């Protein structure tokens with residue numbers, strides 16, 4: 388459900404070719420109290436997006452810019468306490484928040500741009 392301050396559908400996040408395949412990219416949408424920190428994962432032709440907030444301690448997942456994936460690029464890694472999440476749905480399979488999920492952000496790719504979906 389859309390909350391007050393969420394980016395409007397159609398809001399451009401970045402160009403698709405700014406994300407490695409496979410790879411990840413962190414970015415912010417909005418400013419001030421409306422700012423949302425988001426990260427995008429591109430894998431096997433799909434793009435997934437989640438809030439950059441670990442369900443364990445509500446901190447960012449990345450300790451280094453754009454570093455959201457395990458070395459083998461098969462899972463999302465929280466750099467703080469090493470929780471692992473499935474790329475496809477953000478479900479935590481291992482770590483202090485096992486059984487919880489990242490908050491998904493609906494996105495779509497249109498005309499080479501990743502945008503907030505309706």
Ligand code: FES
Nearest residue numbers: 441443465468470
């Ligand atoms: S803050 Fe992410 S696993 Fe602890």
